Every structure is written in structure tokens, then in C-alpha cells.
Amino acid sequence: METVSIWIAAILTLGIFSFLYKDNPLYKACEALFVGVSAAYWAIVFYFDNIYKKFYEGAVTAEEPDYFLWIGAILGLLFLTRLIPNIGWVSRWPMALIVGATAGLWMVGYFVSNAMNQIGNTISNIIVRDAATGFIAWGETFGTLVILVGVLSGLVYFFFSKEHKGVFGATAKVGTWFLMVTFGASFGYTVMSRMSLLIGRVDFLLGDWLHILR
Amino acid sequence: MLSTIAMVLSAIVGLSLIYLLIRTIQGHPVERRIVFIYIGLAVVLPLLMNKTLPLPITKDVIKLYDQLEKLQPGSKVLCAFDYDPPSAPELQPMAVAFLKYAFKKDLKIIIMGLWPQGPQQAQQAIEEAMLDPIIAGKNLVQGEDWVNLGFQSGNEFVIQSMGTEFKRMFPKDNRHIAYGDIPLLQDVVNFSNVDFVINFSAGKPGTTEWVQFGVDRFGFDMVAGNTAVQAPMMYPYLRTGQLKGLLGGMTGAAEFEKILDEKGKASTFLLAQTFAHATVIIFIIIGNLAYFSSRKKKMAGTP
Incomplete structure (x- = not known):
């Protein structure tokens, strides 16, 4: 059985790779199969994990039922009122709850983790000292200065209420360079990640399928 | 030849x-x-x-290793597997290397996932780790030495809720055994009862959510292994100490294998x-x- 599944996976992998030559019926078949299987997989996951495992087992068959889950289930059902034009507006209630709860949760999380902690670290540790000797660690201090300059010049670049001229314009230009380096590094990492995907597939083809690799 | x-x-x-x-x-x-x-x-x-290839080990990986070395045998480590098969070439070698290290060091592993396929990836990693003769000789028992709590939907809300009680989010493990009947989890109520958290992440929900809704709210120590796409966004968290260590992409995985002296696929x-x-x-x-x-x-x- 495992051999059959490996062969199916290998043929589908090669089918998807065949697009690199040109679009063809095998690629289209593999793509359609992928979309269909993914849709079915997610439908099952959502049904089994949410409706059955979380709600049914939690609120109906549990020894100590969690009655709060009924509120969630009813609000979930209210989404279906969108299918009835006359009472479709009722679906806005659960939507409002989701938007409100998510925004509230993320607002605090983002502000603490991505604003306060980052700002605090940028301004408080500019001169770094070696923990053992107490002398200034020049390499790390240079790093913190680069971050400080990058943050300030980046903020200046995104300040559009003043024309980017003179010292202000030059600082914004420095900010642009920092942004370009950031995008470049990010793109480099993305290429690295995509290559890893290819390596994973080639390893499967040469190892699990053809048994060439040890 | x-x-x-x-x-x-x-x-x-x-x-x-x-x-x-x-x-x-x-x-x-x-x-x-x-x-x-x-x-x-x-x-x-x-x-x-x-x-x-000869590979120098970077500071971030050394920091991560130092954190793991501080753990005593018997320490409970929550291990969140938030990725799926497409990201496995980068993250699976990290997971296998970590599990081998953890089992050899007698750490107790609690596995969970915010991605549906995450716990399945964990299961594969455990099976691979168990092939190691030293680990096989330990006769580890599921439920006592490690447990797989499976997947729970709800993204960051799951982390938030686990801060109060794990059991509420994971009433049963992946074998449908009730939380209260699992020996390893007898005294584990919430994050304050685990010694360390490690997250293998390929996107959202993942390390960002764990930092924002876990580390910064409940104050536990955490390290992460990320895909290369995601790694650059994690460096600010590493610098502030919100993350105690980071493995970035396949290079990070290879460095991790090297520092643990495990010859894995990443190398x-x-x-x-x-x-x-x-x-x-x-x-x-x-x-x-x-x-x-x-x-x-x-x-x-x-x-």
C-alpha cells in the first residue's frame, strides 16, 4: 500500500513539475486534483474539529458540559441567515462579535509585543557592555546604532506631512536604503525557503521513490 | 561511484x-x-x-542550545508543531533533532498544534527519533514520557485560553484518552506548570502569535524554529529577548544538527x-x- 501511495505522490510531483516546460493536461489534472482534495480535507477538518470534537463532545456528550459553547453554536448558526434575504442582517451580529473580539485581542498584543517592547529595546541598550569584562562591546554597540539609525530614518521616510528636502530629505533617503536592504534580505530568505521546498521534493523522488539516495 | x-x-x-x-x-x-x-x-x-559542508554555528543557535542545556531531566517542555508537509524539508529536521535530544536527556514532551497537520508531523518525527538505538533502549511510554494532544482550532485564542487551563483546549489527547487520565499531565494546569516552550512554525498561527499571546502575557521562556520566509520577522523578538533562541530555515536546522551532534537531513x-x-x-x-x-x-x- 505504501508503495502505491509513493508512486501516486511521485507521479503527481512530476505532473506539477511538467508545468516548467509548458502548460499541459497532466499539470491541469494534478492541479484540479490538488484543489479538490484540499477542499475536501479542510471541510472534514472543520467539521470534525469544530462541530464534532469542540462543540458536540464539549457541550453535548461531555460529563461536565460547557454551556458557553451553545452561545458560540447559536451565533455560528446566525451566519446562515445570510441565505435568507429578509433576515440576512442578523448575520452581522456574530460578525460584529468576531471583529470586536479579534481587534481587542490583537490591539493589546500588538501594542505590547511589537511597539512597547521594540521601542524600549531600541532606545535603552544603545551602548552594549561585555557581561564578563564590563568594557564596551564595540561590535554589538555598532549593531544597536545601526538599528537606531534605521528606525529613525525609516520613520522619517514614512512622515509625509513635510516635504522630503534638505536634512529631512537626506534622512528619508537613508530610510529608503534601510528599507531596500530589508526587502532584499527578506527576498533572499524567501528564495532560500522555496529552494528548500524543491530540495524536499527532489529528496522524495530520489530517495523514497527511486531509492537512489541512502 | x-x-x-x-x-x-x-x-x-x-x-x-x-x-x-x-x-x-x-x-x-x-x-x-x-x-x-x-x-x-x-x-x-x-x-x-x-x-x-563545514558550517560555523551562529550566535542565535548557540543561545537556543544554551537554553535547552539549562533544562534538567524530567523538565516538561511544551512543543508546538505549527506547520504542514510543504514546510517539512526545513522544519522536520529541526523537530527530529530536537526530539532526539529531548528524549536522550529525559525531558518530558507535551506536543500540540495550531495547524491540523502539525501533530501528524510530530508523530512522524517521534517515530524517526525512536529509531535511534539509545532512545529505543529507554522504552519510552506515550502518556508518561511524551504526549500528543493533537490539533485545536482557534489560532491565538487557543494560546490565550491555555494560559488559564490546557485541559479546556485539549480535553483528550490524540488517542482519545481524557486529559485527567494522562500521567504526564497530572500536575499540568497551564503555562506556569511547563518549564519551557519550543515552537516550530511555518506561518500564521505560529511564532508571532506565541510571542504576542503567550510569552508577553504569561511570561514563559520560548525558542522557535522557523521557515526561512518567516525568520527575518522574528529577529526583532530575538533581540528583545522575547524569543530566547531561533533556528532560521534549513541553515538553522543544519546548525542545530551540528551543535547537537546529530547527522540529519538538513546537513x-x-x-x-x-x-x-x-x-x-x-x-x-x-x-x-x-x-x-x-x-x-x-x-x-x-x-
């Missing part, structure tokens, strides 16, 4: 790239399928060589990745040369 042939072929491929470079300068652009063939060869040939994959990167860089140079030579010709042809 296969390794020698692969090395000779790699040399031929390298020379043919120089030929392509010269042809481009002469004004013959490279067709895109040629680029695909070269990238394919750059990945296949190094894998056949079955060699590893073998790294040579293929290096060759592929070199090929991409050469084609970027070729592409730029083609662009500038065509622009020069256009300008020369303009009256």
Missing part, C-alpha cells in the same frame, strides 16, 4: 555556466527552461554527492541549497549582463 560522477557532472555544469555567461555577453539571451534545468541540476547533483540538504543559491546568483549576473548589453545596443541603434 555515484558521488564521483555527481562531482564530475557538477564541474561540467559549472563550466557550461561560464559558457552561458560568455554567450549572454555576445547577445544571446538564455531561455527560461535552461534556467530551470540548471536549478534542477544544482539540487540533484549535490544530493547524490552525499557530502556535508545533507545544505550542500544542495548552497549550489542552488550559487546558480541563482550566477543567473542574476547573467540576467543583468543581458539587460545592460541589450540597452547598450538599443542606445547605439537610436538615431
